Amino acid sequence: MNHDTPLSPLTPRPLAQLSAERHRVLTAAQLRAHGVGPAEANEQCRPGGPWQQILPGVFLLHPGPPTSEERLHAVLMYATREPAPGVPVQPATGPGGGGRRPVPAYPEAMVTGLAALNLHGFTSAPPLLSLDHVDVLVPRLRRLRTTGCARIVRTAELPTPVQRTGLPVAPVPRALADAVAQLTDAVAVRRLLTEAVRGGHCEPGAVVRELNRAKLLGRPHVVDAVDSLLAEGRAIAEDRLYRMVREHGLPEPLWNVDLRLPGGPHLGGLDAYWPEQAVAVELDTRAPRQGDPQDEDALWEEYALKREHLERLGISVVHITPRKLRDAMEQQAAVVRTALMASGDREPAAYVVVLPR
Structure with a gap:
């Protein structure tokens, strides 16, 4: 069995082979399906051990810092409901998510905010590894809390996600609104909104509608940026x-x-x-x-x-x-x-x- 074989709850693997996987992020439930119980998982995560628990119920099967891809998958695994038995969980590989592994289903969760804008190709968004948090959008009634690198953003109605590098990502207007909600730097807000229009990612009206829904249009630095956005879009x-x-x-x-x-x-x-x-x-x-x-x-x-x-x-x-x-x-x-x-x-x-x- 090679590294392109998808992991599934129906195909138990020895610990050594799990740790050798190219994408080494698994949930506690997925580990149990491979015969790794809580006690054994905790032993692997002891100080100086070969694994680490990156988020509650989510394990990184190597001791070093997570890559940006591993962190994104970890946040989505933390926020999503467990996949049904037999559904492959390994992420797609390659820059476009077009590798041979099936793309995982992350129901009721998607990347949003600055991380999503980075995945949409915004040059004004910070690098993924520089972000203290990855914002993840979930339904309002989900029982989750912000912890570690996962910041929970709740919504009454989930938008239809866009696939970026094999991951579910919020559409640009929603991702912008969630990013702006966390920013107080007027220059950063203006750069993001301007790039959204100049870069052809979306139209100004769609952005303003999302900012309106998020009740952000009363913030002075957002109002100033919106004025520039509308002027840019009009031109x-x-x-x-x-x-x-x-x-x-x-x-x-x-x-x-x-x-x-x-x-x-x-x-x-x-x-x-x-x-x-x-x-x-x-x-x-x-x-x-x-x-x-x-x-x-x-x-x-x-x-x-x-x-x-x-x-x-x-x-x-x-x-x-x-x-x-x-x-x-x-x-x-x-x-x-x-x-x-x-x-x-x-x-x-x-x-x-x-x-x-």
Whole structure:
């Protein structure tokens, strides 16, 4: 039997072979399945012994410091429910988790916070081994406590994890919120939020929603970072909109304009406007602010009212989200092109005054 054979509760192994495994992190239950009882495990963990107990019920089968991978698996083993008998528990190998060993199932637990951001590839997140704690997200009712290198983060509803190096990891917006909750350094918070947007990891609105849910938008250093985040996200979205028009052969619009009725009220600002066709594009960059759960609904109502008003005047409004611009630019260009081509079939629009914004 070689080192690529998965460990299973159904395949007992001698102690010497267990200690020779490449990934040497096992729970007390897994050790019992291999015939190693509590007394024998404690004897192996005596001072100067070959093993150590890294977390309650989790053993490291060598005496040296754990690797970052071993520490991550140990934290997840501590936080997760025991796998069913016969389910392989050895982690996948290789940088992408694509080795021959099966990826372990860690039900109801996932890495979050700074460790998760590191696994997502954030350069502004600290190295894994420099972290005093690895944050692990679990359901609110789980009976677990923060101990050793495992810091328990509770949630009423677990998000769907993302696989990174064979491990369940919280999605970027949730991991950011959990990281920011532990940080008081305004510079560090701003760097993380800025990299989330510049690096294309997620859209600003998703981050702000998670910060809102975590009740973090009342912290001054977080508010300042969010202002920068939204400005950054807006600039990136506008740049993508310029690229969409030019790379997909759309006619050049008037950029960043305000519309008014002659001698009448302000109708609102638009990111792009084709006056001959009476077609407008508006980037949907709304995000809830100030921790008010009703903010997002109010923002959506504002968008909807403006759109209804413009369309009653015969102006066709195309709303585009930054995410759609990023992930489906060609499709969004087709939507705008269709609106421009359909303008000849509509009644002429009301006369409006176009002003630079």
